[in-house]
Amino acid sequence: MSVLFPSVRWYLRRRLNRTVDKLNSRLQIKIRPLQQSKRQLLIDQLMFDQEIIAMIEEQALRDNIPRNVLQQKVKNYAREIVPSFNAYIYYQMFYWLAKKVSRFIYKVRVAAAEPEKLQAVDPDAAVVFVMNHRSNMDYVLISYLAAERVTLSYAVGEWARIFPLEMLIRAMGAFFVRRGSQNPLYRKVLERYVYTATHSGVCQAVFLEGGLSRDGLLAKPKLGFLDYILRNYDWQRDRDVVFVPVGINYDRLLEDENLLAWDKREARSSTLQHLSKLWRFLRINLLAGSRARWKRYGYASVNFGVPISMRSYSEEHGLEFNHLQKEQRIPRVLELAETLMQSLRYVMPIIPVPVIAAVLLRAGEKPMTSLEIVGECDALIEQMMAKGAAMKAEEKPRPRTLSNSLDLLISRNFLLESNDHYRINPEYRPLVQYYANSIEHWWNE
Numbered sequence: 001m002s003v004l005f006p007s008v009r010w011y012l013r014r015r016l017n018r019t020v021d022k023l024n025s026r027l028q029i030k031i032r033p034l035q036q037s038k039r040q041l042l043i044d045q046l047m048f049d050q051e052i053i054a055m056i057e058e059q060a061l062r063d064n065i066p067r068n069v070l071q072q073k074v075k076n077y078a079r080e081i082v083p084s085f086n087a088y089i090y091y092q093m094f095y096w097l098a099k100k101v102s103r104f105i106y107k108v109r110v111a112a113a114e115p116e117k118l119q120a121v122d123p124d125a126a127v128v129f130v131m132n133h134r135s136n137m138d139y140v141l142i143s144y145l146a147a148e149r150v151t152l153s154y155a156v157g158e159w160a161r162i163f164p165l166e167m168l169i170r171a172m173g174a175f176f177v178r179r180g181s182q183n184p185l186y187r188k189v190l191e192r193y194v195y196t197a198t199h200s201g202v203c204q205a206v207f208l209e210g211g212l213s214r215d216g217l218l219a220k221p222k223l224g225f226l227d228y229i230l231r232n233y234d235w236q237r238d239r240d241v242v243f244v245p246v247g248i249n250y251d252r253l254l255e256d257e258n259l260l261a262w263d264k265r266e267a268r269s270s271t272l273q274h275l276s277k278l279w280r281f282l283r284i285n286l287l288a289g290s291r292a293r294w295k296r297y298g299y300a301s302v303n304f305g306v307p308i309s310m311r312s313y314s315e316e317h318g319l320e321f322n323h324l325q326k327e328q329r330i331p332r333v334l335e336l337a338e339t340l341m342q343s344l345r346y347v348m349p350i351i352p353v354p355v356i357a358a359v360l361l362r363a364g365e366k367p368m369t370s371l372e373i374v375g376e377c378d379a380l381i382e383q384m385m386a387k388g389a390a391m392k393a394e395e396k397p398r399p400r401t402l403s404n405s406l407d408l409l410i411s412r413n414f415l416l417e418s419n420d421h422y423r424i425n426p427e428y429r430p431l432v433q434y435y436a437n438s439i440e441h442w443w444n445e
Contacts, residue, residue, distance in 0.1 A: 030123065031087060031151055034200035035173060039084040042196075046078040047071065049192050055185060070185065077189040083153065085173035090151055094172050098144035105137070106250070106300035110145050113305050113347050113390040118244070121307050125240040126201045128229065130340050132218055132246075132348070133207035134438070135253045137300065142205060142246060143172075145302050150203040155225065157211075173202075179211070187224075194228040201239055208340060214259050216437030218344060221337035223330065230321045230333060235314035245305030245343035247390075249438050251298025251353035251405060252412075260430055298408055301349035303390060308340070345441045347390045352397045352405035355380055357436035358443045360415070360424050367421035374402045384442040 034042070046052065056070045102108050112118055121127060127150060131138065143152055154174040169176075181187065197204060210222035229241060253259070314321065319332060359376045360368070368376070378396070385391050397405075406422075409415050414428045424432050436443070 031085075032201045034197065034202055035085040035151070035153075036087075039082055042082045042193075043075065043078040045196065046082070046189055046192055047074055052185075052188055052192060055188050059185065073185060074189055077186050078193070081175050081177070081190055081193050083170045083173050083175045085151075085153075086171040087151070089171040090173065091147065095144065095147045098140045098147075102137075102141050102144050102300065105254075105297050107298065108141070108145070109299055109301040109349070109351075111301075111303050111349070111390075111392075111395065113303065117306055118304055121242050121244075122240055124201065125242045125309075126198045127203045127242050127244060127307075128198075129203075129205040129244050129246050130208050130344070131205060132248055132344050133209050133212050134248050134250060135212070135255060137250070137254065138207070138248050141248065141300055141302060152205045153197060153202050154205050155207075191228045191231075194225065195232055198229050198241060199238065208337065208344070212255075212259055216434040217440060218341060218348075221334075221341050223333050223337055226337055227330065227333050230310070230336075231324075231329060233310065233314075233321045235311045235319075235321075241310040243308045243310070243340060245308075245340055245347055247303040247305065247344055247347035247349055248301070249349040249351055249354065250300050251351055251408060251435075252296070256431060256434060260434060296408065296411070298353055298405055299349075299351045301351050303347040303349045305343045305347035305390070308343070346388070348439055348441075350381060350384060350389055350391050350439055350442070352377070352402050353408060354435045354438045355397075356402065356405055356409060357432045358439065360422070360432060361436050362443070363423075365423060367418070367423045369420050370403065370406060370422065373406060373422065374399050377402050380443060384439070387442060389442055 052074055056067055056074065059065060060067045060070055129142065129146065129152065131142065139154060139156075146152055151173060154172075155177045156169055156174045157177060157179050175193065177190065178186065194204075206225045208221045208226075209219040211219075213219060233241065313319070313336070317332075321329060321332070324332065355377045356373060359373055359380055363376075378399075381391070381396055385393075406415075409432075410417060410422075412428070412431075413425055414432055415422045416425050
């Protein structure tokens with residue numbers, strides 16, 4: 001049998017190469033050679049990285065730790081971080097599954113603020129999708145919508161390191177990150193992997209807030225990932241790095257109650273409760289038509305913003321990131337992060353449920369009829385568009401769509417109704433506020 005193994009590997013490798021060649025013929029951003037490299041080669045590359053070796057030497061002398069112990073730690077960190085991208089699994093399994101799941105739950109809507117600028121992105125650039133983080137569905141949704149043009153590499157938290165999910169996530173090109181780790185050696189290994197991926201042009205996706213929004217608002221940006229990308233960036237010699245802001249919003253989040261109860265551990269759903277909810281979801285929806293599911297879950301919307309070229313940005317601001325010391329570099333990275341967050345606010349999708357929630361919050365305790373709610377929603381959307389929101393006139397929801405979304409809120413007991421007069425149910429006011437907060441920067445100015 002061992003005689004056959006080389007032949008089997010050759011056959012599988014040839015089929016995989018054919019798959020990659022076929023995909024590259026239609027992708028705007030090609031699958032990079034780094035993504036096709038053997039995982040062990042990437043691990044070895046990190047183990048013998050000069051900056052990592054220098055840190056090992058420094059730590060060994062300072063803390064009197066044997067070098068071989070530190071080298072083993074680096075090997076473990078590298079094995080933990082480095083993905084094992086498989087184009088066949090990504091496109092034949094995950095893309096199909098992501099598409100089916102997204103369309104099964106939501107009516108998916110996608111738009112771009114300036115499509116021609118997205119089309120003009122340099123195919124050789126290292127593209128980084130910068131997104132807000134509303135739901136764990138974000139991973140599924142954006143991968144499905146972007147798959148026609150690029151393959152995405154995500155930074156995924158330790159929560160997903162369970163069998164067999166871990167193997168599948170690695171095969172999709174994602175890499176695992178220990179959130180909030182202060183271990184300098186681990187952070188150096190992660191930094192050098194991110195640098196290598198960026199330098200090689202791998203298309204990446206990052207949630208700039210670092211984690212899921214607990215209140216619906218955009219949180220302050222985390223700078224670690226951006227700093228890893230830019231601290232050695234030479235805009236005159238390196239390939240361009242292009243940040244693409246991506247706003248994501250939902251009419252209904254599957255985990256909204258859990259997010260609001262995050263600080264109250266006793267109020268969070270247990271694993272058994274999660275499984276019970278999943279079973280109830282499948283039981284109710286498997287035999288339901290797409291229209292019935294849409295009435296329950298509404299829209300999931302993704303809006304691609306205007307790309308920001310770091311080559312142009314650095315030249316315009318006179319920046320040489322690779323020559324800046326940390327105390328000089330971090331304020332500059334923060335300025336860029338704030339620019340990206342502002343771009344995310346600009347392209348945040350304006351969809352029916354958040355608009356209705358905003359209208360009802362502005363009404364206070366005053367009951368409103370369904371016609372008044374629809375009319376006020378239309379007026380509010382016009383106001384937001386006049387302020388510069390990235391929404392075109394043809395994208396405005398119709399009165400019937402707004403009425404269906406109002407029914408969605410009623411079905412979840414978010415509203416109290418009496419003779420076609422509606423007001424917020426006090427018990428669910430935090431959830432109504434949560435949904436309105438996603439577009440709060442437009443309606444509460």
